[in-house]
Amino acid sequence: MKPISDILKPLEPDFKVFQEKFADYLKTDTPLLDKILDYILKQKGKQIRPALVLLSAHLTGGINDRAFRGAILVELLHTATLVHDDVVDDADMRRSLPSINALWKNKIAVLIGDYLLSRGLLLALDNHDFAQLSILSRAVKEMSEGELIQIEKSRLLNTTEEVYFRIIQGKTASLISSGCEIGGLSNTDDPEVLQSLRILGQSLGIAFQIRDDLFDYITNEDDIGKPIGLDIKEKKLTLPLIYALRQSSEKEVRAIKKLIERSKKAAEFEAIVDFIKEKQGVEYATKVAFEHAELAKERIRTFPPSIYRDSFLDIVDFVVNRTK
Amino acid sequence: MKPISDILKPLEPDFKVFQEKFADYLKTDTPLLDKILDYILKQKGKQIRPALVLLSAHLTGGINDRAFRGAILVELLHTATLVHDDVVDDADMRRSLPSINALWKNKIAVLIGDYLLSRGLLLALDNHDFAQLSILSRAVKEMSEGELIQIEKSRLLNTTEEVYFRIIQGKTASLISSGCEIGGLSNTDDPEVLQSLRILGQSLGIAFQIRDDLFDYITNEDDIGKPIGLDIKEKKLTLPLIYALRQSSEKEVRAIKKLIERSKKAAEFEAIVDFIKEKQGVEYATKVAFEHAELAKERIRTFPPSIYRDSFLDIVDFVVNRTK
Numbered sequence: 186m187k188p189i190s191d192i193l194k195p196l197e198p199d200f201k202v203f204q205e206k207f208a209d210y211l212k213t214d215t216p217l218l219d220k221i222l223d224y225i226l227k228q229k230g231k232q233i234r235p236a237l238v239l240l241s242a243h244l245t246g247g248i249n250d251r252a253f254r255g256a257i258l259v260e261l262l263h264t265a266t267l268v269h270d271d272v273v274d275d276a277d278m279r280r281s282l283p284s285i286n287a288l289w290k291n292k293i294a295v296l297i298g299d300y301l302l303s304r305g306l307l308l309a310l311d312n313h314d315f316a317q318l319s320i321l322s323r324a325v326k327e328m329s330e331g332e333l334i335q336i337e338k339s340r341l342l343n344t345t346e347e348v349y350f351r352i353i354q355g356k357t358a359s360l361i362s363s364g365c366e367i368g369g370l371s372n373t374d375d376p377e378v379l380q381s382l383r384i385l386g387q388s389l390g391i392a393f394q395i396r397d398d399l400f401d402y403i404t405n406e407d408d409i410g411k412p413i414g415l416d417i418k419e420k421k422l423t424l425p426l427i428y429a430l431r432q433s434s435e436k437e438v439r440a441i442k443k444l445i446e447r448s449k450k451a452a453e454f455e456a457i458v459d460f461i462k463e464k465q466g467v468e469y470a471t472k473v474a475f476e477h478a479e480l481a482k483e484r485i486r487t488f489p490p491s492i493y494r495d496s497f498l499d500i501v502d503f504v505v506n507r508t509k
Numbered sequence: 510m511k512p513i514s515d516i517l518k519p520l521e522p523d524f525k526v527f528q529e530k531f532a533d534y535l536k537t538d539t540p541l542l543d544k545i546l547d548y549i550l551k552q553k554g555k556q557i558r559p560a561l562v563l564l565s566a567h568l569t570g571g572i573n574d575r576a577f578r579g580a581i582l583v584e585l586l587h588t589a590t591l592v593h594d595d596v597v598d599d600a601d602m603r604r605s606l607p608s609i610n611a612l613w614k615n616k617i618a619v620l621i622g623d624y625l626l627s628r629g630l631l632l633a634l635d636n637h638d639f640a641q642l643s644i645l646s647r648a649v650k651e652m653s654e655g656e657l658i659q660i661e662k663s664r665l666l667n668t669t670e671e672v673y674f675r676i677i678q679g680k681t682a683s684l685i686s687s688g689c690e691i692g693g694l695s696n697t698d699d700p701e702v703l704q705s706l707r708i709l710g711q712s713l714g715i716a717f718q719i720r721d722d723l724f725d726y727i728t729n730e731d732d733i734g735k736p737i738g739l740d741i742k743e744k745k746l747t748l749p750l751i752y753a754l755r756q757s758s759e760k761e762v763r764a765i766k767k768l769i770e771r772s773k774k775a776a777e778f779e780a781i782v783d784f785i786k787e788k789q790g791v792e793y794a795t796k797v798a799f800e801h802a803e804l805a806k807e808r809i810r811t812f813p814p815s816i817y818r819d820s821f822l823d824i825v826d827f828v829v830n831r832t833k
Contacts, residue, residue, distance in 0.1 A: 215654065217661035269623060272596070273616045292597045293660060295619055296653045299593060299626070303650035306630065310643045318642070319634045326627035329620045330539065336617060337541035 186506045189231055192499040195492040199239050199248050200232075207235075207257050210308065221289060221297055225264060228282050233500065234364050235260045237389075240500070241368025241382050243493035244485075252371035254308060255317055259364040261305035262321060266328055266360075269298040273332065274419075317367055324363040331355020335421060342442050344422040346431070350391070357397075358390025365389075385484035388477045393504045395474040398423035400509065402458055402467055414454040420445060424473065425466030426457070432464045478505040510830045513555055516823040519816040523563050523572050524556075531559075531581050534632065545613060545621055549588060552606050557824065558688050559584045561713075564824070565692025565706050567817035568809075576695035578632060579641055583688040585629035586645060590652055590684075593622040597656065598743075641691055648687040655679020659745060666766050668746040670755070674715070681721070682714025689713075709808035712801045717828045719798040722747035724833070726782055726791055738778040744769060748797065749790030750781070756788045802829040 193200065211222045235256035242252035270276070271284040272294045278284055286294035302325065309318040335352045338344040344352070365386030369379050401416045402425050416423055422430075422445075430438050441460055444453050461467060478501050485497050517524065535546045559580035566576035594600070595608040596618045602608055610618035626649065633642040659676045662668040668676070689710030693703050725740045726749050740747055746754075746769075754762050765784055768777050785791060802825050809821050 213654075215658055215661070218654070218657055266623075269619050272619050291615060293657065295593050295596050295622075296656050296660070298619075298623075299590075300650065300653040300657065302623070302626070303646055303653060306642075306646040307650060310639070310646055313639065315634070315637065315639055318630075322627055322630040322634055326624065326631060329624040329627060330537075330542070333542055333617065333620050333624065334539055336620070337539070 186503060187499055189233075189500075189503055192496055192503055193236055195496050196236060196239055196243075199253075200236070203235055203239065203253055203256050206253055207260060210257055210304070218297075218300070221285065221293065224282075224288070225268070225285070225297075228280050230280050232260060233504070234263050234361060236500065237361060237386065237497075238364045238368040240493050240497045241365045241386075242371045243368075243491065244382075244488040244497065245369045245378060246372035249371055251312075251314070251317075252368055254312060254314070255364070255367035255371055258305045258308050258317060258321060259360065259367065261301050261308070262325060263360060265298045265301035265305065266325075268294050268301065270332075272298075316370055320363045320366055320370070324359045327355040327359035331357075331359070339420040339422065342420060342422065342445060344427055346424070346427050349422070349424060349427055353391055353394040353398075354387065357394035358387045361390035361393065362386030381484055381487065385481045388481035388484070389501055389504060392474045392477040392481065392501070395424055395470055395477070396505055396507065399425065399467065399470055399474070402461060403508075414451075414458075417445060417454055417457055424470035425461045427466075428469040429461045429464035429466035474505050478502070510827060511823055513557075513824075513827055516820055516827055517560055519820050520560060520563055520567075523577075524560070527559055527563065527577055527580050530577055531584060534581055534628070541617075542621075542624070545609065545617065548606075548612070549592070549609070549621075552604050554604050556584060557828070558587050558685060560824065561685060561710065561821075562688045562692040564817050564821045565689045565710075566695045567692075567815065568706075568812040568821065569693045569702060570696035573695055575636075575638070575641075576692055578636060578638070579688070579691035579695055582629045582632050582641060582645060583684065583691065585625050585632070586649060587684060589622045589625035589629065590649075592618050592625065594656075596622075640694055644687045644690055644694070648683045651679040651683035655681075655683070663744040663746065666744060666746065666769060668751055670748070670751050673746070673748060673751055677715055677718040677722075678711065681718035682711045685714035685717065686710030705808055705811065709805045712805035712808070713825055713828060716798045716801040716805065716825070719748055719794055719801070720829055720831065723749065723791065723794055723798070726785060727832075738775075738782075741769060741778055741781055748794035749785045751790075752793040753785045753788035753790035798829050802826070 208226055211226065213219055213222065238256040238259050239248060239252060242248050242255075267279065268285050271279055272286045272291050275286075276284050277287040284294070285297060289297075305321070306318060309315075309321070331352050331354065334348065335356065338348055338352070362383050363386070365382040366379050369382040373379070398416065401414060401423065417426075430441065433441070437460075441457065444457055447453060481501050482498055485494060485501070488494055532550055535550065537543055537546065562580040562583050563572060563576060566572050566579075591603065592609050595603055596610045596615050599610075600608050601611040608618070609621060629645070630642060633639075633645070655676050655678065658672065659680065662672055662676070686707050687710070689706040690703050693706040697703070722740065725738060725747065741750075754765065757765070761784075765781065768781055771777060805825050806822055809818060809825070812818055
């Protein structure tokens with residue numbers, strides 16, 4: 186698998202402009218805000234979402250101001266949800282640095298999330314970009330809905346595969362899908378093209394989250410920077426476990442659910458992992474992730490060939506093969 | 510002072526329609542969401558903000574669908590910020606009922622706030638109401654900014670009157686002002702009329718928050734449903750104290766700041782209240798609140814006389830005289 190920096194090579198000049206514009210847009214006249222926003226810039230991850238906006242723009246004609254704006258907006262909303270997620274999950278770390286809530290407390294993290302969200306919306310509004318705004322506000326709704334359904338279901342330990350897909354569609358795929366659509370929107374209004382980008386973004390987003398959920402079962406703490414078995418501790422049932430439970434007798438299901446209920450200790454977590462292995466839950470989830478990745482790639486290939494299309498295809502492979 | 514139910518009598522038929530539309534719009538297909546949103550509907554307060562939207566619509570021609578939509582949007586954003594505020598403030602109660610964070614934990618409260626915010630934005634978007642959206646997104650930004658500045662300054666204990674006004678302008682007046690503007694917008698695009706509504710909303714919002722801040726010093730716990738001295742405990746310097754400190758020698762300021770630093774006990778809080786009384790801080794803040802109320806009323810009187818204009822004037826009096 187190519188490293189992400191190689192994959193994104195063709196995008197480098199555009200990405201430099203994006204970074205500058207993003208940092209610029211985050212400057213304020215409030216010292217505390219500036220300090221926190223600076224810190225957020227330092228915490229930045231692989232920035233796959235803005236990369237997808239820019240690549241989708243390239244697929245449909247090339248980069249322009251509206252594409253940069255879309256990339257900034259998507260990254261702002263993503264950052265806002267990460268800051269809120271860390272409050273939601275009581276997380277102390279984010280990308281190997283202390284989280285905003287850990288450094289400045291929940292108080293400030295909630296407000297910073299709201300602030301970033303509103304700045305994102307205003308970026309579209311101030312440019313009278315109704316269409317961008319509409320796509321992304323829907324993503325914000327779907328993201329919070331997805332997370333809320335996850336919390337609801339986790340308490341009952343009865344997430345079905347259907348519900349799992351609804352959850353990850355909302356919490357992860359909606360923003361990735363919106364990002365792809367917005368990238369295309371910067372060059373075309375053609376509903377077919379936009380729909381195609383939206384659908385491929387959805388497949389990619391689903392593959393992304395299934396892979397993410399697999400980390401709980403396939404890596405160790407050092408590799409990924411989050412404690413392994415976290416989902417289980419929070420009673421979040423993800424695809425490997427959902428599949429394993431579906432393959433089991435009622436008696437087995439009861440026994441495993443009992444383990445999940447009190448899975449505070451390593452031994453219990455290991456027993457759950459063994460159960461998933463026995464039922465081939467990891468293999469199944471990996472297969473489903475690859476299927477969705479393949480669907481995304483098929484659609485990407487309907488666009489004209491270019492170095493950007495190659496990058497896009499490589500990103501899909503990266504997402505579904507990454508180990509952190 | 511007239512009770513608020515009498516003041517809002519002329520608005521009763523409109524308000525009934527608003528309530529129905531609001532409850533209707535909050536229905537979802539997710540049981541947990543429905544449960545929480547039902548609870549939020551039960552928790553509802555005096556709903557002064559949607560009342561101001563509807564009254565502003567009456568001042569400028571009458572109620573129509575866009576005015577109802579504006580009222581729903583303003584109430585949604587207000588509710589979203591209340592839910593987040595209770596997380597921010599670690600508040601257990603809201604309007605004599607347990608807060609969302611107390612009942613369902615911070616996790617869910619953060620997400621519900623985001624959800625309500627996005628539903629509000631989508632209401633405008635789905636109706637292609639760019640202007641409403643633009644006004645309200647700016648309010649969301651100003652609200653979070655105002656709260657963040659307050660937190661920043663409270664740590665340093667050096668809020669000046671100028672900074673205090675910037676804070677309350679952001680955290681309270683911006684949404685009230687936006688609500689008045691949006692009410693007018695449902696009937697007219699005339700920039701002078703809209704500006705007039707915005708400015709009177711600002712004056713009213715400032716009067717509202719100064720009055721709110723006075724509760725810390727002038728009432729007791731039974732009356733208002735929040736612990737008295739809460740602002741002081743959180744090191745929030747509000748107008749009565751800011752004024753009192755300004756009237757004091759450096760030595761007095763140092764002594765009082767020391768008291769604030771460790772104001773966990775009733776005795777220390779009482780000493781601070783005595784200090785404010787001696788310096789006439791309560792009288793000063795009350796006077797400033799009345800001045801802003803008067804400014805609001807002057808502007809309201811520039812609109813043609815009607816039962817709605819009378820209600821509007823009475824609301825201003827209510828806001829600035831209320832004891833809870």
